[in-house]
Amino acid sequence: MWTPVSPRLATARRILSALPLAVLVAAGAVLAALVGWPALWLIPLAGLALAAWAWVLIGRQVDAWGYAEREDDLLVRHGVLVRQLVVVPYGRMQYVDVQAGPVDRAFGIAQVQLHTASAHTDARIPGLPPEEAARLRDRLASRGEARLAGL
Amino acid sequence: MSGAQGRQAYADGEWHRLHPLTPALRSWRILVVVLVIGVQNGADNLLSGDFNTPPDVNGRLLAGGGAIILVVLAVGVVYSVLSWRMSRFRVGPEALELYTGVLFRQHRQARLDRLQAVDVVQPFLARLTGLARLTLEVAGGSGSAVSLSYLTDGQAQSLRNHLLARAAGVRYDTDEAPEAPEQVAVSVGAPRLVLSLALSGPSLALALGTPLLIVVALAIGNVGPLLGIVPTAFGAISLLWQRFAGQFGFLVATSPDGLRLRHGLLEHRTQTVPPGRVQAVRLSQPLLWRIPDWWQVHANVAGYGGSSAEDAPGTESTLLPVGSRAEAIAVLSLVLPDAGVQPGEHPGEVVDAGLSGSTPTAGYVVVPRRARWVDPIAWRRTGFRVTSAALLIRRGRLRRALDVVPHARTQSVGLRQGPLQRRLRLVSFTLHSTPGPVSPEVPHLDAATAARLLAEQVDRARAARASSGPERWMER
Numbered sequence: 001m002w003t004p005v006s007p008r009l010a011t012a013r014r015i016l017s018a019l020p021l022a023v024l025v026a027a028g029a030v031l032a033a034l035v036g037w038p039a040l041w042l043i044p045l046a047g048l049a050l051a052a053w054a055w056v057l058i059g060r061q062v063d064a065w066g067y068a069e070r071e072d073d074l075l076v077r078h079g080v081l082v083r084q085l086v087v088v089p090y091g092r093m094q095y096v097d098v099q100a101g102p103v104d105r106a107f108g109i110a111q112v113q114l115h116t117a118s119a120h121t122d123a124r125i126p127g128l129p130p131e132e133a134a135r136l137r138d139r140l141a142s143r144g145e146a147r148l149a150g151l
Numbered sequence: 152m153s154g155a156q157g158r159q160a161y162a163d164g165e166w167h168r169l170h171p172l173t174p175a176l177r178s179w180r181i182l183v184v185v186l187v188i189g190v191q192n193g194a195d196n197l198l199s200g201d202f203n204t205p206p207d208v209n210g211r212l213l214a215g216g217g218a219i220i221l222v223v224l225a226v227g228v229v230y231s232v233l234s235w236r237m238s239r240f241r242v243g244p245e246a247l248e249l250y251t252g253v254l255f256r257q258h259r260q261a262r263l264d265r266l267q268a269v270d271v272v273q274p275f276l277a278r279l280t281g282l283a284r285l286t287l288e289v290a291g292g293s294g295s296a297v298s299l300s301y302l303t304d305g306q307a308q309s310l311r312n313h314l315l316a317r318a319a320g321v322r323y324d325t326d327e328a329p330e331a332p333e334q335v336a337v338s339v340g341a342p343r344l345v346l347s348l349a350l351s352g353p354s355l356a357l358a359l360g361t362p363l364l365i366v367v368a369l370a371i372g373n374v375g376p377l378l379g380i381v382p383t384a385f386g387a388i389s390l391l392w393q394r395f396a397g398q399f400g401f402l403v404a405t406s407p408d409g410l411r412l413r414h415g416l417l418e419h420r421t422q423t424v425p426p427g428r429v430q431a432v433r434l435s436q437p438l439l440w441r442i443p444d445w446w447q448v449h450a451n452v453a454g455y456g457g458s459s460a461e462d463a464p465g466t467e468s469t470l471l472p473v474g475s476r477a478e479a480i481a482v483l484s485l486v487l488p489d490a491g492v493q494p495g496e497h498p499g500e501v502v503d504a505g506l507s508g509s510t511p512t513a514g515y516v517v518v519p520r521r522a523r524w525v526d527p528i529a530w531r532r533t534g535f536r537v538t539s540a541a542l543l544i545r546r547g548r549l550r551r552a553l554d555v556v557p558h559a560r561t562q563s564v565g566l567r568q569g570p571l572q573r574r575l576r577l578v579s580f581t582l583h584s585t586p587g588p589v590s591p592e593v594p595h596l597d598a599a600t601a602a603r604l605l606a607e608q609v610d611r612a613r614a615a616r617a618s619s620g621p622e623r624w625m626e627r
Contacts, residue, residue, distance in 0.1 A: 072613055083573070086565035086583075087609050089618060117290060117453055118583035120563040120590065 002066035002077070009127025010062040012107040013054055021051045067125050072147065074114065074140065076123045088123045091147035092116045096137050100130070112136050152408065155300055162313045162328075166239045166250075170301045174231035176276055181227035185220050192216075193323070194555075239316040240299055247287055247314065249297050261297040264623065266318040267291045267454040268424045269564070270467070271307045271611060276416040279450055283307040287314065288454030290585070315408045315423060320623030331406040336485060337471060337478045341402040343445075350439040353387040359546065360384075368493035374427060398472040412470065422467065424452055425626045427485045430560045431589040434479050435552040446479035446506070447472055450486065451587030468588050476506065487557060491540025501536060505545040505553040508532075516604075521575050522595035535580075535604070537594045537625060542582065544591050556582055558615035564608050566601055580604055 017138030060080045068075040077085040093114055100110040110133040113124035128136065161167055233253045240249045247261045268288040277283060277300075284300035285307040302310065312328035323329055348354060361384065364376045399416035409425035430451040440446070448471040455467040471482045480502050482489070490498035496514075504513035509531045511517045515533040518526075526533065529548040536543040542561075544554040562583045572578060578601035582591040596604065 064240045075501060079571055083568045084565060085567075085605075086563055088563040089609065089613060089616075091613075092562050116562040116583065117585045119586050120581070120583040122565070125565065128337065 001068050002075075003062060003068060005062060005065045005067075005125060005127035006109055006129050006132075008107045008129075009065070010058055010110050012060070012103055012109065012127075013058045015056045017058065018051055021047050025051070030129070037107065062127065065125065069136075069139070074123065076114075076125055084122070086121065086123050088114050088116060088121060089147070090140065091144040093140060093144040096140050096144075098133050098137050100133075112140075114140065117149065161310050162242045162301075164243055166241050166242065168239055169235060169299060170282055170303060170306075171235070172280055172282060173301045174228065174235045175276075176280070176282065176301060177231040177234075178224070178228045179276060181231070182224055185223050185227075189216060189220055204614065217606075229507055242310065242313070244317070247297055249299065257381050259297055261287050261289045261295075263314060263318045266314065266425070267586050268422060268452050269311050269314055270423070271304075271421045273304065273415075273419040277301055278419060285310055290453035305453075311423065312408075315425065317626065318623065319408065319625035321625050331408040333404040333406045333411055335402055335404045336481055337403040337474055339398070339471070340474060341399065344395065344398060344401070346443075347440065347445060348391050350442070351391075351394075351437060353390050355439065357384060357387050360472055371411070394472070397466040398469065403471060403482055403485070409624075410470070410485055414472075416539070418468070427559075427619070428452055429470075430587070431554060431556045431584040431591060432483055433552055433554050433589040434483060434485055434502075435550060436506070436548075439550050440473070441551075443512075444476050445473050446476055448474070448482045449481050449588040451584050451589045453585040455587060465588075476503075479506075483555065487541060487555060489540050491538035493538075501538070501543070502553070505536065505543050506551065508545070509548075515543075516596075516600060517595045518577070518593075518595045522577055524575060525577065525595055527570055533594060535596075536559055536603075537607070537611070543590070544582075544593050546593075556584060556589075556591050558608075558611045559619040560584070561608065561612035561615075564605055564612075566605055570600075578602070582608070 001109065025044040025047035028040065028047060029131045032038075032040035032044065057080070061078075064080050064083070067077070072091075073087050073089045075085065075087055077083070091112045094117055095115050097113040097115065101126075103111060103120065108129060110130050111124055111126040112128055112133050116123075128149055186278055204308070219400065230253065234251070237253055237256075238249070238251045240247065246263060249257075249259045249261075251257050251259070266287060267290050270286040270288070272284045273282070273288060275286070281304050282301035283304045284298060285302060286299075287297045289295055299307070299310075308330070309327055312330050315331070316323060316328045352602070361379060364380050368374050368377045396416040396418070397420075401414040402412065404411040404413070406423075408423050409428065410423070412420075412422040412424075414420055430453060432448060432450045434446050434448050436444075436446050447469070449468050450470050451614050452468065470486070471479060474482070478497060483502065490501065492498045492501050493514075501513045504515060508515065511534070513536065515536045517536040519528055520530075522530040522533070529546060532548050532551070535545070541555050541557045544556075545551050546554070562585065564583065565581045567579045567581060568577070572595065575595075576598045577595040578598045580593045580596055580601045584591060591602075593604075
């Protein structure tokens, strides 16, 4: 029933999180080699450990994202530590956003976000292939129109 | 353009100007701001003990300051007059249109079928001159309202009646829209309002904090602590004054146009919220109000918006600042005439159990006992009750609250589970409503109960939407 998001989202997020850590590891390694204190090697090691942890965590986070199109509503779930599920009736949709930042575009993913009249509705789906995002947007818009209700 | 002739003339589909006194009222505000800044600066100079400057320097400073004030004032007046000249509005059959702006032009259109509330506001000065501002709220987020300031009071009221009649789908043959008859349901007397404010958080903090600090100051023989509290005390007093002035003479009335609220000491406000425009209601009771069993009622109305924080809801979102339990329930029944309880059940009992009950009586589903690990104080009270018309959520042990959301006004629903809750097999259920003081949530429900509630609530909301009345509420 649940449609997963693209694994490219994990790649994009991993690379983004790895960049600062790579700098840390490199700087730590250079420092340790120059100064010659063995204890300083803990810095690059900690960086590597952080990177490994982020790698696993991002994988689980991306796996946790999912959405399901039902007849009258859209379900979006996400979160590893704090799990969340939101149900948005199509008739309650006010508008749909499709966003893609420069990194997203480089990896060929986009984010679809649904807005209702409530500011608390947190229904965004990151990491959709652009064609799927466009399809979902059009589908949501047409379904919303068919079931449109006032407030 | 005055008197009876002017009144009807506004709804003729032509462009009209606002009242010619508008620029005077607006520049008065600028004058006040300039004066306040001037006085503050002067006071700062005095306080900093700058007495040693020669008198002629002081004189020159004064003359310079006066010149600056005059220039600012002149610019302000010219701008106000220009902006009045540039503003015009039109009342069409489907929408209210407003053109404004001198440099940046704005054309705003509010569709009458999207109307959420109409307010007639008279700020103090406008009240003295018999003018009023008409504000039409539509559900477009903050800053989407169309505000006509200023019209004469009579014009504003007759225009409001016209707009409401139009939005309701009422056709009338007379020259002027008939004023919907009002029936006062609840009025709040000044003594009760004062007492309720005395029993509220800010005054309690003042009453407890000031003597404490005096003792401390005496003990250490230094007035430092007392001086430190002055800004806080000033803030508390101004908050109390704001509430008192805003909620003075509060009247809740019903009319075919919907709920009508009148209140205000200096600035007088008349709000009209048509039927079905209230998205969610909260009846709540601050701790000390338990002694006289008083309650306050707030509501989410799309357009009144999210500017109001949870702790200090804006005056607009207040349906009743203070009232007895019976009065609070009366206001709730005005907003939600059909409670949708089961046959043989009394709606009053269901609401009563929601206000002060703490057991699974009156059909309330409560959270399991293991929720005490995450919510040791309020877990006994937390619970919900579903009727055929609305979802009732009761919460809070120290500050009791009952949230009521009609099924037809549900936006979206969600579940949320943190790591601790997962171990205890608990899930929080959230119902998303439009921005406002009410954010309905049932925390720490049994996981299976929450899942069932979510599924059922989605179905109930859909069914209620499908069978809810038309947007034009008189066309039923």
